Amino acid sequence: MSEQSQVEAAAAAKRRIVGKVVSNKADKTITVLVERSERHPVYGKMLRRSTKLRAHDENNECNEGDLVAIVQSRPLSATKHFRLVEILQRASALQQAQAGG
Secondary structure (H helix, E strand, C coil): CCHHHHHHHHHHHCCEEEEEEEECCCCCEEEEEEEEEEECCCCCCEEEEEEEEEEECCCCCCCCCCEEEEEECCCCCCCEEEEEEEEEECHHHHHHHHHHC
């Protein structure tokens, strides 16, 4: 296995999560809200659960409301264990899409 394919395999094994930026007040740090649905173990009702994750934003390019993809990384601080991969949709584009349809 070549070195390039090893790097690609390691990157593919990391957890990639999509969420919405709820805070970008800290320098080079964003807070991402990740929502998921799970079924109640006894009653079977679908429940919406959410988690706030801190992610590293090296260039301070995210704004509140952006839809972003983050990937798990080594611990960068006491609470920061993810880094920004890409901005999937800007907040202004999200608002226009929701207003239009």
